[in-house]
Amino acid sequence: MLGELLAAWIGRQRWFGGKGRPIDELSIDSDVELTSGLRHLIVAVWQEGSRDRYQILLGERDSLPDRLSHSLIGTIGDVYLYDAVHDADRTSWLLDGMAHDETRSGLRMRHVPGVTIDTTPRSLVLGAEQSNTSLVFGDAYICKLFRRLIPGVNPELEIVTALAARNAPHIAQPYGWIETDLDGTDTTLAIMQEFLSTANDGWDLALASVRDLYASLPELPASEAGGDFAAESLRLGAATARVHQELAQAFPTDVIEVHEVKRMAEGFRRRLGRAVAEVPELRAYVSAIEAAYHEVELLTNEVPVQRVHGDYHLGQVMRTPTDWVVLDFEGEPGQPLAERRAMSSPLRDVAGMLRSFDYAARHLLADQSQAADLEPRAQEWADRNRTAFLDGYVEGGGVITRADAALLRAFELSKAVYEVVYEARNRPSWMAIPLAAFRPRGI
Structure with missing residues (x-):
C-alpha cells in the first residue's frame, strides 16, 4: 500500500x-x-x-x-x-542528530569537528530548487537534502570540508552532514552549511546592473550607467583565482600531456558534430568553432589540472557585505560522480563564468521585440564584465597565458554548443543567446 x-x-x-x-x-x-x-x-x-x-x-x-x-x-x-x-515540528531531528553525532540503523549524522550546532532554530523549505530540497534553519544554517541518491561522497561535502579545514575564504562554513552506506559505499544524504542571510545572489545582482544599463540614456556608456557591475566582476575574478589556489593545495594536482590535450579537442569536435546534427542552426558557425578547436590541437605544452568547481556561473556565487562566496561544489548536474570529482583545467570554471556574463547580458532580451536595438548594449555590458572578471582572475593569482587563452576559448565555445542544444530542446526562442558566442569578439 x-x-x-x-x-x-x-x-x-x-x-x-x-x-x-x-x-x-x-x-x-x-x-x-x-x-x-x-x-x-x-x-x-x-x-x-x-x-x-x-x-x-x-x-x-x-x-x-x-x-x-x-x-x-x-x-x-x-x-x-x-x-x-x-514540517518544522519534525525536522529538528536534522539539527539534533548532527549536533550529537547520532547513528541510527545505518544513518550516520555527523558534525564538523570543532563546530557547535544550535538545535533551536525552526526550518523553512526553500522553493526554487529542482533536484534537491534545502531547509533553512533560522538565519544560521541551510541543510541540503540530496533527493536522488548516487553512491559515493558528494563533491560539495568533500570540497567545503577540506577548504574549511584550511580556513580558506570565499566558502560557506560547513557544519555537518548525514550519510549512509549505499551499494557498500559511503554515500552523502545531506550537508548543512552556513546560511548567508545577508548575501545577494550573483545572478540577481548582474541582472539588476543590466536593467539599469538598458534603462539609461542610449549614449551613456556602460561604465557611467547606474549599477555598473564591473568592479564586482573584478572582485569575483580575484575570488575565483583564490578558490582555485586553495583547491590546488587541498587536493592532488596533475598535468595533461600534449597527446591528451589533442584528445580533449577531439572530444569537443565530436560533441559539436552531434550538436549540429540536432540543431542545424549551428552549421553556419562550424568553421569558426573548428578553427578554435584546432588552436588547441596545436598546443605543445602540458595543461595543469586540479579539482575545480565544475558548474561555475553567476547563480553559484553570493555577494556578502564583505566579499564573494562560492557555493554548490557538486559539479555539473546529471554527470557521473567520478566525472564530477575528476581533475580538470581551472579554465573550465573561468569559461563557465564568461558564458554566464553573456547570459546575464541577453537574458532580458529573450522574447522581446526591441532585442535588436538593445543588442549592442548587451554586448557592451558582457564585454566590460568579462574583461573585468579576467583582469581580477589574473590579479588574484590565476594564470592565463597565450596558450591558456586558446584553451579557454575552446572551453567557452564547447559550453556554448551545449547551451544551443539545451535551448533548442527547452526554450527555442532563447537560442540567440548562446549563438551570439560564435560571433567574432576580442575577449
Missing part, C-alpha cells in the same frame, strides 16, 4: 528525475524510524529497465494541518502520510 502511494506521488515532484516516463516498480530499500511520527525512506524507482534511488522524509499524523496539506502523500487507515521536510 505504501509503495503504491509513493509511486503515485513521487512522479509529481519537481526533484524527480524520471518525469514523463512510467514507473514500472517502486520498492522501499530502507525504512528507518527517526522519531515518533517521522521515518527516513530510501526508495528504488524502476523505469524502462533502469533504477534510481530517492530519499524521502515520511511524516505520519492523525490529522494534517492546513499548512501541510500541499505535502500530503496519502492515507493508510486513519494515518496521514506526508513529505515531512515541510
Whole structure:
C-alpha cells in the first residue's frame, strides 16, 4: 500500500528525475524510524529497465494541518502520510542528530569537528530548487537534502570540508552532514552549511546592473550607467583565482600531456558534430568553432589540472557585505560522480563564468521585440564584465597565458554548443543567446 502511494506521488515532484516516463516498480530499500511520527525512506524507482534511488522524509499524523496539506502523500487507515521536510515540528531531528553525532540503523549524522550546532532554530523549505530540497534553519544554517541518491561522497561535502579545514575564504562554513552506506559505499544524504542571510545572489545582482544599463540614456556608456557591475566582476575574478589556489593545495594536482590535450579537442569536435546534427542552426558557425578547436590541437605544452568547481556561473556565487562566496561544489548536474570529482583545467570554471556574463547580458532580451536595438548594449555590458572578471582572475593569482587563452576559448565555445542544444530542446526562442558566442569578439 505504501509503495503504491509513493509511486503515485513521487512522479509529481519537481526533484524527480524520471518525469514523463512510467514507473514500472517502486520498492522501499530502507525504512528507518527517526522519531515518533517521522521515518527516513530510501526508495528504488524502476523505469524502462533502469533504477534510481530517492530519499524521502515520511511524516505520519492523525490529522494534517492546513499548512501541510500541499505535502500530503496519502492515507493508510486513519494515518496521514506526508513529505515531512515541510514540517518544522519534525525536522529538528536534522539539527539534533548532527549536533550529537547520532547513528541510527545505518544513518550516520555527523558534525564538523570543532563546530557547535544550535538545535533551536525552526526550518523553512526553500522553493526554487529542482533536484534537491534545502531547509533553512533560522538565519544560521541551510541543510541540503540530496533527493536522488548516487553512491559515493558528494563533491560539495568533500570540497567545503577540506577548504574549511584550511580556513580558506570565499566558502560557506560547513557544519555537518548525514550519510549512509549505499551499494557498500559511503554515500552523502545531506550537508548543512552556513546560511548567508545577508548575501545577494550573483545572478540577481548582474541582472539588476543590466536593467539599469538598458534603462539609461542610449549614449551613456556602460561604465557611467547606474549599477555598473564591473568592479564586482573584478572582485569575483580575484575570488575565483583564490578558490582555485586553495583547491590546488587541498587536493592532488596533475598535468595533461600534449597527446591528451589533442584528445580533449577531439572530444569537443565530436560533441559539436552531434550538436549540429540536432540543431542545424549551428552549421553556419562550424568553421569558426573548428578553427578554435584546432588552436588547441596545436598546443605543445602540458595543461595543469586540479579539482575545480565544475558548474561555475553567476547563480553559484553570493555577494556578502564583505566579499564573494562560492557555493554548490557538486559539479555539473546529471554527470557521473567520478566525472564530477575528476581533475580538470581551472579554465573550465573561468569559461563557465564568461558564458554566464553573456547570459546575464541577453537574458532580458529573450522574447522581446526591441532585442535588436538593445543588442549592442548587451554586448557592451558582457564585454566590460568579462574583461573585468579576467583582469581580477589574473590579479588574484590565476594564470592565463597565450596558450591558456586558446584553451579557454575552446572551453567557452564547447559550453556554448551545449547551451544551443539545451535551448533548442527547452526554450527555442532563447537560442540567440548562446549563438551570439560564435560571433567574432576580442575577449
